[in-house]
Every structure is written in structure tokens, then in C-alpha cells.
Amino acid sequence: MGWALALHGGGGGIPLDYPPEHLQPRVDSLRLCLQIGVEALEAGNPALDVAELVVRELENNPHFNAGKGSVLTCNGNVEMEASIMDGSTKNCGAVSGLKTVVNAISLARLVMEKSPHVYLAFDGAEAFAREQGVETVDSTYFVNEENIERLKQAKEANRTQLDYTQPTLKDLNGEKWIPNGDSQGTVGCVVVDIQGNLASATSTGGLVNKMMGRIGDTPIIGAGTYANHLCAVSATGKGEAIIRGTVARDVAALMEFKGLSLKDAADYAVESIPKNTAGLVAVSSKGEVAMPFNTLGMFRACATEDGYSEVAVWPSTMN
Numbered sequence: 001m002g003w004a005l006a007l008h009g010g011g012g013g014i015p016l017d018y019p020p021e022h023l024q025p026r027v028d029s030l031r032l033c034l035q036i037g038v039e040a041l042e043a044g045n046p047a048l049d050v051a052e053l054v055v056r057e058l059e060n061n062p063h064f065n066a067g068k069g070s071v072l073t074c075n076g077n078v079e080m081e082a083s084i085m086d087g088s089t090k091n092c093g094a095v096s097g098l099k100t101v102v103n104a105i106s107l108a109r110l111v112m113e114k115s116p117h118v119y120l121a122f123d124g125a126e127a128f129a130r131e132q133g134v135e136t137v138d139s140t141y142f143v144n145e146e147n148i149e150r151l152k153q154a155k156e157a158n159r160t161q162l163d164y165t166q167p168t169l170k171d172l173n174g175e176k177w178i179p180n181g182d183s184q185g186t187v188g189c190v191v192v193d194i195q196g197n198l199a200s201a202t203s204t205g206g207l208v209n210k211m212m213g214r215i216g217d218t219p220i221i222g223a224g225t226y227a228n229h230l231c232a233v234s235a236t237g238k239g240e241a242i243i244r245g246t247v248a249r250d251v252a253a254l255m256e257f258k259g260l261s262l263k264d265a266a267d268y269a270v271e272s273i274p275k276n277t278a279g280l281v282a283v284s285s286k287g288e289v290a291m292p293f294n295t296l297g298m299f300r301a302c303a304t305e306d307g308y309s310e311v312a313v314w315p316s317t318m319n
Helices: 020-042 047-059 104-114 122-132 145-156 239-244 247-258 262-271
Strands: 004-012 080-086 092-098 119-121 187-192 198-204 225-227 231-237 278-284 297-304 309-312
Touching: 004 020, 004 047, 004 231, 004 278, 020 047, 020 187, 020 297, 020 309, 047 080, 047 104, 047 187, 047 198, 080 104, 080 225, 092 104, 092 122, 104 122, 104 198, 119 122, 187 278, 198 225, 198 231, 225 247, 231 239, 231 247, 231 262, 247 262, 247 278, 262 278, 278 297
Parallel strands: 092 119
Antiparallel strands: 004 187, 004 297, 080 092, 080 198, 187 198, 187 231, 225 231, 231 278, 297 309
């Protein structure tokens, strides 16, 4: 037993020839956020605090699809969402439809701790943010040339776009696709601390060119985020598939009711949903880590108290 944490920066059709000038900043950012989490755990901070801290760092990084790097809806604005869960109490909080909140994950925690509810969305969530005094900005803060270009490309292909995944030639009516190296991915972090307490936190901007009001798996407890006394899970990928598969809860249920190991439960949950739709990071109360995915790649990192650490993108045989 011992502390452990794992984090992800999204998964999808990450091509093996992903431009190095865009790949390396993401890998470096994961490594930095991993180190921040490790130092917090070594200092004795509880799992919930560490999960929130790491996701805040990822939200503040424009290379990922959360916070500053959030992708745009079909109307050209952001609608961010996040959730957080404390495995020891099963308390949780979630938010959706945020347009001005700098760190959605911290507002989700405030919903958990300062409101009688689990989930607040859109105008109600924005009003709660103002009441709680969290940092907000004008919505133009989240709009930049890169995500405007991504939206333009998705509209031309007449599709929503999963993290990192490029449209097919069929989508483009046979026209040549110009890869956008500035694509981003959903973020998440799972933690078990030295006391054996578990926590999970996930944050995203959703799908490029999504309909206004669309809600994905990230804020849905049991789909994109879950934690209990056995494990903590954060998922990434196509939200609709993850919701239908109740992916995060399935990992915990397979451990609790079927006696599966963390690795076997996580592998089964990911393999049970359509190919090329999802991945997850998970830790157990014993300090084990699992990071399976059924997409081409998933930006991910982990560390354990016994000194093991990993930062990777593609399957381990390909990194």
C-alpha cells in the first residue's frame, strides 16, 4: 500500500506522426502536473485536495481541452463542465455550461461542499460561482485563433470532433485535411493518499462543434468520474459512449461485486464500449494504477510511492 496518482490529458485518434512541436509541450505539461501532484502527496495532502490541485493546473494549461484550452460549441463559445468525487464519503459535485469560470473543477467542489446539491448547470452554476466569489473572466478569455480554426474545420466536415481525432476523407468529401496540431483533450486526475482515501476529478470543454446545451460524461457521476473505498476513476473520450457504458462506475462495481483486480476491471470496462471511443485512468486503495484506452492514444501519466512513474501517449510498445 501507499499513495498513487494518475492523470490524463485526453485520448482519441492521436496520429503517430503528431507534430513534435505540439506533442512535446503536452508531454512536458503532463510531467509537470504529475510532479506537482507527487509533491503534494509527499507533503501529506489529502487525495481530494491533490486531485483538485492537479486538474486546476491542467485547466490553466492551454494545451488541453479544459479551462483555458476549452473547445468551442457550434455557436462559437465555450460550455465547460467538471466533476469531483470523494471516495471516502461518496460526496460529489458537478457543473456544466460554464462560460466565465476560470477553474470549473473548483466550482464543482464548492457545489459538493457549499450547496445541498450534486449538480448545477448553466445560469444556475454561473450564479453560484458569483455567490461563492470564484475567479471569473469575460467569455472571450477562452476564445483564440486555435480553437476558432478547430471549429471551422469541424464545421466544414459537418461533424463534432472527439479530442485529437481528425475527420476522415469521407467527412471531407475527399478534400485534403490539414492537420491542426493545436488540438486538445479532456483532463482528469485520480488519487489515493497515504491514508488510503481516494478521489477523482475530471474537467472538459466537451466536443468541438457540439450543440448548445450538450452535456457529456465528464460531469456525470458514474460515467466520467467515480470514486469509492476501492478505487477512483476518471474517463476521457466520446461522452455519449461513456455515459451509455457507465464506465467509471463499472470499474468500481466489477471490483466490488465480481472481485476483479483494478487492472482487469478497468480493462473490461474500456473493452465493453465501442472501439475508438474511450480511455480512463484509475487507482485503487492499495496504490495500484491502471490506464487502459481503446483509442489510438491517450495522453497520460502516473506515479506511485514506491518510485514508479510513467508519462506516455501511445500503447507502451509504441511510445
